[in-house]
Amino acid sequence: MTVAKRSADSEVWEGDGGVAAKKPKLDNVDSVSGATATVTGDSTVGVGVWDSAGPSRSQTAALSSTIDDEGKGIVKFEFDGIEYKFKERASVIEEKEGKIEFRVVNNDNTKENMMVLTGLKNIFQKQLPKMPKEYIARLVYDRSHLSMAVVRKPLTVVGGITYRPFDQREFAEIVFCAISSTEQVRGYGAHLMNHLKDYVKNTSPIKHFLTYADNYAIGYFKKQGFTKEVTLDKTVWMGYIKDYEGGTLMQCTMLPRIRYLDAGKILLLQEAALRKKIRTISQSHVVRAGLPQFKDLDNIKPIDPMSIPGLREAGWTPEMDELAQRPKRGPHHAIMQNLLIELQNHAAAWPFLQPVNKEEVPDYYEFIKEPMDLSTMEVKLENDKYEKMEEFIRDVHLVCNNCRLYNGENTSYFKYANRLEKFFNNKLKEIPEYAHLVD
Incomplete structure (x- = not known):
């Protein structure tokens, strides 16, 4: 509340x-x-502008062929031989x-x-x-x-x-x-x-x-x-x-040249134009027949990747496969991310969302030698700076401890820090893997 x-x-x-x-x-x-x-x-798409040069002839043709399915509120149009659909909001209908x-x-x-x-x-x-x-x-x-x-x-x-x-x-x-x-x-x-x-x-x-x-x-x-x-x-x-x-x-x-009521349709046309360009330099849109080796599941043999139709043309190399199989994030990243989102959305988190403004609180950094806030934690998490959950937990407690160190016990900030820290500890207790890390 x-x-x-x-x-x-x-x-x-x-x-x-x-x-x-x-x-x-x-x-x-x-x-x-x-x-x-x-x-x-006005549901006409042509009022908007989707690039600096204005609509091309093919885009104008696509717009002129727009059909409104009155029963479902779906706008259909064809672009480069492909049908696209755009569902209008109930309010627009x-x-x-x-x-x-x-x-x-x-x-x-x-x-x-x-x-x-x-x-x-x-x-x-x-x-x-x-x-x-x-x-x-x-x-x-x-x-x-x-x-x-x-x-x-x-x-x-x-x-x-x-x-x-x-x-x-x-x-x-x-x-x-x-x-x-x-x-x-x-x-x-x-x-x-x-x-x-x-x-x-x-x-x-x-x-x-x-x-x-x-x-x-x-x-x-x-x-x-x-x-x-x-x-x-x-x-x-x-x-x-x-x-x-x-x-x-x-x-x-x-943006001065965008009609915002048509923004959704304009973006869909942008996507259509982008896909058309991709088709001129790539074969990613080509659907090829399945591999015959998988027809006999009881007698599957190793396959040379380079013999798979389209794979070589796509520029694939064995090194790319090795890179793709490497873990992109640490084992704790997803959990830390969810915890951080919950902290940022907590009602008591607003004083800790951003670094303390030095202009508004000039002496803060004289007392607090290791400042920390939730936005800084977000940057650290995004850059994979937390190798262990203990490091993440330490920063959460640092945020709260800094607040209590600078503010008196009777201030609202002190109480917000206690509320946020209690919420965080309770969340950790709900995760068996990390419950033992709660002080």
Whole structure:
């Protein structure tokens, strides 16, 4: 369970079931005029761009032969003599059938827009139960914010995103994002984000999205193209987007020539073009007859690999076989990887996900001579630095011991370290092979 938290100089809340980001108190903000619009989706693939030169003639021909299987929501098209299939999300099908629509609204005092905003407010309040209702209402109705809502006709709001645009700075802050609990797993979240990207990109100078995500929201945002690697210069967003305890700043930079509603089909065409190119330089697509030696299973004899049709042409050598049979990872790698993922996803892990920022805690590295964090452990694991499970366990305890050494017993950080370490020890006890390693 995520507990709502609020920092002193900004308003920050997080909770279960939805995405929450904070809103700093600022005077120097870009203004937003009243707006309302209905955004429609177009299933035609040709609007998007899948390479810098634009669609080739063969790609255009493939698109023009697209057939929509109305009964199953499957788009079929032929490329270079091969049939490809693309299954649409349920939300896309519902939009095509006119059952839902995507509206961009803000507080302009019109009756219908206020009804949509109220529906969004109710969903955010329900999906983010630890967030103060007054805070949600204030931001949703704030005229400097815009919202894109998923509306089931005639006027039932099933989810949406509230964001704050900073046109002059070319970025927008996503404040809330949630879908009603009764309407999830239909693909509304992904389809909503694609609509938002296309709308913002085509109606404003905004090129980037920034948001603070709690641990429950990071996975969703990653799937929508957000990353923890923030490349936008701090001078652009510092003071507008304020860091807060327990949140992870994430960024999404939009590609100007991509229509995100068609991204899935564009990628499928990219795959088709890539496979076509591979077929010109390789015979990997050729299906050959089975080896006759295996017809008589009672009299199998050794086979010269070079006599197998297609193997020599593929460039195979005996040395390649030896390399392929070598173990790629140590015997403990998979278990350590699973343990690390569980640690990173634990509710008490957020203070230990990244190295301590020296600028924010200047004296930390004077006290802690051997720093460690979960992201550093992830890099070490990926580079096969842990030869023994004992080395991995030592680093987990080092993370927790460092925290307890620097922070007092009455601090929340000290308690988080104890919780995470207890969780880790209990996980080890569940694995008979390593249970004896628990202190």
